[in-house]
Amino acid sequence: xxxxxxxxxxxxxxxxxxxxxxxxxxxxxxxxxxxxxxxxxxxxxxxxxxxxxxxxxxxxxxxxxxxxxxxxxxxxxxxxxxxxxxxxxxxxxxxxxxxxxxxxxxxxxxxxxxxxxxxxxxxxxxxxxxxxxxxxxxxxxxxxxxxxxxxxxxxxxxxxxxxxxxxxxxxxxxxxxxxxxxxxxxxxxxxxxxxxxxxxxxxxxxxxxxxxxxxxxxxxxxxxxxxxxxxxxxxxxxxxxxxxxxxxxxxxxxxxxxxxxxxxxxxxxxxxxxxxxxxxxxxxxxxxxxxxxxxxxxxxxxxxxxxxxxxxxxxxxxxxxxxxxxxxxxxxxxxxxxxxxxxxxxxxxxxxxxxxxxxxxxxxxxxxxxxxxxxxxxxxxxxxxxxxxxxxxxxxxxxxxxxxxxxxxxxxxxxxxxxxxxxxxxxxxxxxxxxxxxxxxxxxxxxxxxxxxxxxxxxxxxxxxxxxxxxxxxxxxxxxxxxxxxxxxxxxxxxxxxxxxxxxxxxxxxxxxxxxxxxxxxxxxxxxxxxxxxxxxxx
Amino acid sequence: xxxxxxxxxxxxxxxxxxxxxxxxxxxxxxxxxxxxxxxxxxxxxxxxxxxxxxxxxxxxxxxxxxxxxxxxxxxxxxxxxxxxx
Numbered sequence: 001x002x003x004x005x006x007x008x009x010x011x012x013x014x015x016x017x018x019x020x021x022x023x024x025x026x027x028x029x030x031x032x033x034x035x036x037x038x039x040x041x042x043x044x045x046x047x048x049x050x051x052x053x054x055x056x057x058x059x060x061x062x063x064x065x066x067x068x069x070x071x072x073x074x075x076x077x078x079x080x081x082x083x084x085x086x087x088x089x090x091x092x093x094x095x096x097x098x099x100x101x102x103x104x105x106x107x108x109x110x111x112x113x114x115x116x117x118x119x120x121x122x123x124x125x126x127x128x129x130x131x132x133x134x135x136x137x138x139x140x141x142x143x144x145x146x147x148x149x150x151x152x153x154x155x156x157x158x159x160x161x162x163x164x165x166x167x168x169x170x171x172x173x174x175x176x177x178x179x180x181x182x183x184x185x186x187x188x189x190x191x192x193x194x195x196x197x198x199x200x201x202x203x204x205x206x207x208x209x210x211x212x213x214x215x216x217x218x219x220x221x222x223x224x225x226x227x228x229x230x231x232x233x234x235x236x237x238x239x240x241x242x243x244x245x246x247x248x249x250x251x252x253x254x255x256x257x258x259x260x261x262x263x264x265x266x267x268x269x270x271x272x273x274x275x276x277x278x279x280x281x282x283x284x285x286x287x288x289x290x291x292x293x294x295x296x297x298x299x300x301x302x303x304x305x306x307x308x309x310x311x312x313x314x315x316x317x318x319x320x321x322x323x324x325x326x327x328x329x330x331x332x333x334x335x336x337x338x339x340x341x342x343x344x345x346x347x348x349x350x351x352x353x354x355x356x357x358x359x360x361x362x363x364x365x366x367x368x369x370x371x372x373x374x375x376x377x378x379x380x381x382x383x384x385x386x387x388x389x390x391x392x393x394x395x396x397x398x399x400x401x402x403x404x405x406x407x408x409x410x411x412x413x414x415x416x417x418x419x420x421x422x423x424x425x426x427x428x429x430x431x432x433x434x435x436x437x438x439x440x441x442x443x444x445x446x447x448x449x450x451x452x453x454x455x456x457x458x459x460x461x462x463x464x465x466x467x468x469x470x471x472x473x474x475x476x477x478x479x480x481x482x483x484x485x486x487x488x489x490x491x492x493x494x495x496x497x498x499x500x501x502x503x504x505x506x507x508x509x510x511x512x513x514x515x516x517x518x519x520x521x522x523x524x525x526x527x528x529x530x531x532x533x534x535x536x537x538x539x
Numbered sequence: 540x541x542x543x544x545x546x547x548x549x550x551x552x553x554x555x556x557x558x559x560x561x562x563x564x565x566x567x568x569x570x571x572x573x574x575x576x577x578x579x580x581x582x583x584x585x586x587x588x589x590x591x592x593x594x595x596x597x598x599x600x601x602x603x604x605x606x607x608x609x610x611x612x613x614x615x616x617x618x619x620x621x622x623x624x
Contacts, residue, residue, distance in 0.1 A: 071556050078559035082586040111587060120593040126555060130587075303548070304621060342546065 002228040004204050006179065008221040012199035013241045014156055014177035015218045018228075020211050021159035021166070028105040028138060030098055039093045039100045046100070046140040047086075051077050053136065076133050085111060101141050108134025132163035156217050160208060177219040179204055179226050201226055252529040255536070256287045262514060262538040269520040270528050270535075271327070273500060277315055280322045282525035287532075290327035292448065292522020293388075293500040294319060296372065297334055300341050306368060312375035320383025327384050329448070329522075331427065332372055334358045334390040353456065358391035363400055373408045377419040386423040388448055393432040398443045427500075429453035434482045437489035447490050448522065451501025455479055474503055480512065487517050498522055510534045540605040541613040545620045552595040557623050562586040564619045570606025572616060583616070 033039055054077045061070035079085065085107060092103035108130055116127040154174045159166075161182040178193055183202040193200035199221035211228065218227040218238040227234050261267045271292030272283040283291060299307045299315055320328045335341055336357020349355040362369035376387055389401055405424070412419050428434055429450030437447065451474075452463070458478050461468045483499065490497035498520030503509060505523035510531055513521065521531060547553060553561065565572045565583030572583040576598060581588035583602070594600055602620070604612045 075555045075559050078562065078586055082562070084585050084587055114587075114591065118591070118593055120595075122551070122554060123590060123593045126590060129555070342548075 001231045001234065004206050004226040004228070006201035006204035006224050006226055008224040009200045009202055010193045010198060011221040012177070013218070013220055013222070013238055013245060014199050015230075015235065015238045015242060016176045016216070017153070017155050018158045018179075018211060018213060018215050018217045019155035020208055020213050021157060021162070022208060028101045030102045033093075033097055033099050036094050036097060039098075039103075040090060042100045042141060043086075043089055043093070043104070043137075046104075046137050047080050049140045050080055050133070050136045053140075054080075072129070076129060076136075079129065079133050080137070101138050104134055104137045104141065108137075128161060128163060135163075155213075156219060158206075158208070158211055158217075177201070177221075179206075179217075179219060181206060181208070252533065255529050255532050258532065258536065260289070260532050260535045262535055264539055266514060266538075268514055268518065268535060269498070270531055271329070271498070271500075271520055271522040272525045272528060273522050274525070277318055277322075279525070280319065283323075286525040286528040288326075288525060288528050290329070290384075291319070291323060292327075292329050292498060292520060294328055294330040295334065296330055296332060300333060300335055303341075303343075305343055306371070309371050309375045309378075312372060313378045316376055316379035316385065317382045320379055320385050323383060325384050327386060329386040329388050329425070330376060331388045331390055332359070332376075333362055333368065336361060353453075353462070359389050359397060359401070360391065362389075363397065363404075366404055369404060370408055373405060374412065377408060377412055377422070378417055380420040380422045381418040385420070386425065386446070388425045388427055388446075390427045390450070391429060391453075392426040392440070393430045395436060395439050395443065398426065398440065402443075428486050428497075429457070429501075431458050431482070434486055437486045438492065441489045441493040441495050444495070446495055447486055447497040448520075449483055449486055449497065449499045449501065449504075451479065451483075451499060451503035454482065454501065455503070458482065474506070475509065479503070480516075483513070483518070484516050487519075490519075491517060496520065505531070507531065507534055511538055514538060540603060541609050542601060542603040543613070543617060544599055544601050545617075545624070546599045547594055547596050547624050549624045550596050552598070553589065553592065553600075553624060555590060558589045559586055560623060561619065562589060564615065568604075568606070568608050568612035568615065570604050570609045570612040572612060573603045575601040575603065 054073045058070050058073035058077075061073060088107040088110065089100070089103045092098060092106060093100060096103075112127040112130040112134070115123055115130060118124055154176050156177045156179060157170065157175055158179045159181075161180050162178065175198055177198060178200040180202050181204060199219050201219060201221065201224060204226055206226075216229055218230045218234060219225070220227070220238060220241070222241075227238075230238065259267065260270045269289050269292075271290045272286070272288035273293040273295075274280065274283060274291055275295045276298040296312075299312055316330060319330070334357070335344065336346060336352065336355060344361070346356055346361075356364070362372075373387075376385065379385055389398075392398065409419065423445040425444050425446035425448055426433070426440060427450045428437060428440075428447050430453070433440065434454070441447070455461075455474060455476070456463055459472065459476060461472050463472065487497045496519040498504075499513065499518055500522035504513070504521040505527040507530060510521070511534065514535060523531060549557065562584050573580050574583050574589065574592065576592045576594055579592060581592060583589065592600075602616055604616065606612070
């Protein structure tokens, strides 16, 4: 047995026979030619043929792995039309009077060299794309089939590196895993592997000449290990792991439609966190009971001016309508700190996390806040909408918010626009809010604990600072005590309290939270069924 | 000649795909359109040259347009950047 190490880009396990993909040994020969015009014509034809093949690959990828991953084949088509690339091929043919294959191969080498030497990881990875299109052109010129891989049985694909066109042409049903010598976490192979849920290891230091198609092997994506001729012991371990993974997936699927209730009958709501209307699909797919945190920032970021009321109204309305009566908690603008919008002209701050952000912007620039509130209340007439205010530190802030909300409601009433009285809550993400949670509970309908900021403010640890990792303990007693305090304050007033920070999705704490009396956990859609499982297994 | 500056908002910067779309857009006009980042200038219609600028999110580029249809090209490029980058 040989155990090789690599970097795992998709965690999973596989066992089977390997299929070694060797790059063609086809060497492009330099041949003198007389008729340069005819060579140029051949290039034209090969470019055309390549573009058509790429269009087909694009359509195949679109169906199998979606738009985002298919786009690379569109880019390949565009690269083939690049003026500099074409000019270089034509120049080599005309000035050196050589064959088209040679001109394409040396142009491809030059351009991919240029990308390979850039300091930007993403652009360096594009060198593979240029090699890919150049190989395709050469194959089309020399009459070889540019399309590869016909697999009879499922295999572990082992290669030096895989080009996007090689990866997508493979029959997904026949691939157990990818193992490559080269490639980066940014490469298309890595991206496709994740989309296709296939275990993949890259950067494995192996000698392809020494490996043979048909040899037994195992891939452990959890540990980044590739075993060639695995021992019985390893085989057994991997097989067990495969079974486990399969069972886990099946079990999770069976939990759809089931309640989040412990054996003792305690019920807890599992909601989803989302960042845009486009994420709604995952919410429904994973059977979330509602949306516990809808970050409204996506409407504000990546543009040049504030979104107007109508645009916001349409987005919120779509969200509540899609959820068809299930709760949708929309958090008002939480910009500032690590999320910036240039048009707001927020000055550079010494301490952005302690700076002009979230509700502070909304209260200092109430016209921005009022536009959002009007859109939210208008949308409330179309479904089950709740509003949540971020970064609260005092009861005065809540009083100010309530005054603005009152104004908005009166304006809507005067305009004859329908709205509902919605549940309004606050995020508890500052130690101050925790300490006055008893008073806040009298003023609002619910609490949602934002553990990311709460932890950072309580432990005085900047999470972006890697040097502090060793001091950072997300399970710190101080945080757990604070959560308990917030939950108790809410219950005292007959209100509910949930958690929408990352901690809420930590399976190690689910049981603790349920015992504390937390009423709701709002987590990434992919975590919903996993937490449901834990809850249902609790006594 | 007309020109404008633009700060890239797209998280990925001018990566392969928008560069391809930008090159396509650049080819629509008669005018010569160039993109400059940190003193390096490339033609907007050339995909690989554009990619070689490796423009990241938050970086500012200058777009220069010169030629017979520069008015239309200016408007076209401006709205392209705002919509896609």
